[in-house]
Amino acid sequence: MNWVTACKLDDIEQEGAIRFDHGSRTYAIYRAPDDSVWCTAGLCTHEAIHLSEGLVMDFEVECPKHSGAFDYRTGEALRLPACENLRTYPVEIVEGEVRVAL
Amino acid sequence: MNGMVIIGAGECGTRAAFALREQGYDGPVTLIGAEAGLPYERPPLSKPDGGQAIRKPICEQAALDAAGIDYRPGMSVEAIDRQTRTLTLTGSSLAYERLLIATGARPRRLTCPGAKLALDFRTHADASAVLVAATGPVAIIGAGLIGMELAALLRGRGIKVTVIEAGPAPLSRAVPPHLATALHDRHIAEGVDFHFGQGIQQINPNGVTLASGDHVAAGLVISAIGVIPDTALAQTAGLATGNGILTDARLATSDPAIFAAGDCAAVAQPGGGHMRLESWRNARDQAQIAARNMLGGTEDFAALHWFWSDQYDLGLQVVGLPKAGQEMVTRPLGDGQISLYLADGLLVAAAGLGPGNSIARDIRLAEMLIAAGSRPDPKVLADPAVGLKALLKTARAA
Ligand SMILES: Cc1cc2nc3c(=O)[nH]c(=O)nc-3n(C[C@H](O)[C@H](O)[C@H](O)COP(=O)(O)OP(=O)(O)OC[C@H]3O[C@@H](n4cnc5c(N)ncnc54)[C@H](O)[C@@H]3O)c2cc1C
Ligand code: FES
Numbered sequence: 175m176n177w178v179t180a181c182k183l184d185d186i187e188q189e190g191a192i193r194f195d196h197g198s199r200t201y202a203i204y205r206a207p208d209d210s211v212w213c214t215a216g217l218c219t220h221e222a223i224h225l226s227e228g229l230v231m232d233f234e235v236e237c238p239k240h241s242g243a244f245d246y247r248t249g250e251a252l253r254l255p256a257c258e259n260l261r262t263y264p265v266e267i268v269e270g271e272v273r274v275a276l
Numbered sequence: 277m278n279g280m281v282i283i284g285a286g287e288c289g290t291r292a293a294f295a296l297r298e299q300g301y302d303g304p305v306t307l308i309g310a311e312a313g314l315p316y317e318r319p320p321l322s323k324p325d326g327g328q329a330i331r332k333p334i335c336e337q338a339a340l341d342a343a344g345i346d347y348r349p350g351m352s353v354e355a356i357d358r359q360t361r362t363l364t365l366t367g368s369s370l371a372y373e374r375l376l377i378a379t380g381a382r383p384r385r386l387t388c389p390g391a392k393l394a395l396d397f398r399t400h401a402d403a404s405a406v407l408v409a410a411t412g413p414v415a416i417i418g419a420g421l422i423g424m425e426l427a428a429l430l431r432g433r434g435i436k437v438t439v440i441e442a443g444p445a446p447l448s449r450a451v452p453p454h455l456a457t458a459l460h461d462r463h464i465a466e467g468v469d470f471h472f473g474q475g476i477q478q479i480n481p482n483g484v485t486l487a488s489g490d491h492v493a494a495g496l497v498i499s500a501i502g503v504i505p506d507t508a509l510a511q512t513a514g515l516a517t518g519n520g521i522l523t524d525a526r527l528a529t530s531d532p533a534i535f536a537a538g539d540c541a542a543v544a545q546p547g548g549g550h551m552r553l554e555s556w557r558n559a560r561d562q563a564q565i566a567a568r569n570m571l572g573g574t575e576d577f578a579a580l581h582w583f584w585s586d587q588y589d590l591g592l593q594v595v596g597l598p599k600a601g602q603e604m605v606t607r608p609l610g611d612g613q614i615s616l617y618l619a620d621g622l623l624v625a626a627a628g629l630g631p632g633n634s635i636a637r638d639i640r641l642a643e644m645l646i647a648a649g650s651r652p653d654p655k656v657l658a659d660p661a662v663g664l665k666a667l668l669k670t671a672r673a674a
Contacts, residue, residue, distance in 0.1 A: 189665070221332075223633065224633070227632070227634065228637065229637045231665075238633035238640075239584070239633060239636070240556075241557075
């Protein structure tokens with residue numbers, strides 16, 4: 175596993191998400207209402223749409239294109255038209271910095 | 277045992293087939309579609325492409341098999357016998373217990389001389405034919421959503437595009453005027469030529485002659501003047517039809533064993549009259565309700581209307597039915613804008629236009645506010661410093 179510093183915790187709004195690009199790939203990093211931080215693959219599994227632009231409510235992110243939804247902690251697809259789960263990646267916070275294992 | 281039969285394997289019919297299984301129905305489910313191949317999504321057909329018509333399947337064959345859906349592509353239902361509850365197919369027949377008509381809509385045809393030279397744009401086969409033929413200047417007749425999306429798609433390939441519209445402005449049916457104007461301006465900036473208020477005298481192999489006598493040179497003419505609901509089967513079977521197959525609020529037709537949903541259905545409204553909608557989410561939402569009610573449910577269809585359109589890098593989303601006469605409140609949002617519509621203080625609709633999906637989150641929050649029956653203070657609503665999410669939490673707590 176390759177730990178990479180992605181952003182500062184303060185860069186992400188509470189109950190919000192940001193996009194994180196690394197190498198040729200794109201990820202989404204979420205800050206939950208309880209301030210826990212999570213990372214998933216960046217693109218919806220229905221079409222290639224950035225989930226970081228979607229609505230984060232509780233532990234769910236909703237795709238901005240057709241409202242497919244995922245649990246961003248587990249990557250589980252919760253609502254159609256998304257039916258394939260998202261990949262998730264471990265996250266740790268070190269001195270206010272968000273690090274993800276890619 | 278006679279099972280559930282669905283006519284039309286578009287977005288609506290296909291979703292309904294799966295929804296029947298999700299509801300726990302374990303009898304036979306048959307999905308009959310006139311088009312060949314797997315069911316596919318129409319919206320990608322007119323969106324920016326990688327050089328050819330996109331065919332995005334709604335589901336794979338494996339998913340149909342796993343759900344035990346008997347999918348019969350390339351097969352047309354020719355008649356419905358309501359007395360014996362039997363369908364006539366080409367060369368065979370099929371009995372049903374409950375029937376869903378999800379036959380969608382087909383392109384309205386031009387009637388001017390040379391109309392046959394204009395290509396339609398509804399199916400994957402249409403899109404493939406258009407994209408192969410679009411090598412030189414193109415004339416698009418009709419400045420609705422499909423015509424405007426196509427203009428953007430073709431400009432993206434460097435093709436000269438002229439849009440000809442009978443009405444005075446583009447997108448006049450579903451898009452609020454100020455957003456239609458913004459999209460129109462963008463098309464002009466991208467080099468699209470427009471002719472408004474123009475009838476067609478005739479179409480010929482080298483272009484279109486307008487009612488004014490002007491000639492628009494084009495090697496390909498596309499007809500995008502809207503669709504008409506596919507009601508022929510229902511009408512012949514004696515079901516009530518109007519601008520669509522008439523249903524009650526539960527999506528049952530005038531025959532209680534037969535339901536209709538999606539682009540072909542005109543659904544009874546609480547205030548009287550029937551309303552027919554043409555959008556991807558409506559097709560799916562109605563499929564869901566129709567499936568439940570085919571199995572004995574008594575749910576009314578009440579989902580808010582929602583649709584999107586993509587033109588160049590701009591994304592449009594509209595939720596609810598914005599109308600003249602409602603109070604409009606505008607919220608600036610980065611490079612885009614969101615308008616919210618209030619009727620007697622009640623939030624009823626929202627529309628937004630901006631780069632990519634930048635307005636999606638706020639439109640979704642607006643939809644949730646509408647569903648929560650919110651009556652926001654217009655001044656607060658207009659203030660970009662107040663997040664819609666905060667308003668929603670307040671509305672839900674109240
Ligand atoms: C190019 C294009 C772009 C679009 N873009 C958007 C968009 O961006 N956003 C949006 O919200 N909506 C969009 N739409 C609209 C959306 O695709 C439709 O509202 C939706 O497809 C309606 O689904 P439906 O299943 O009711 O009808 P349809 O998709 O029309 O499917 C009906 C099917 O029934 C079949 N059929 C008809 N009669 C018979 C018969 N007798 N026997 C067997 N089969 C039969 C037809 O062949 C057809 O395949 C777009 C539509 C088009 C054409
Ligand atoms: S792209 Fe995400 S739901 Fe369609």
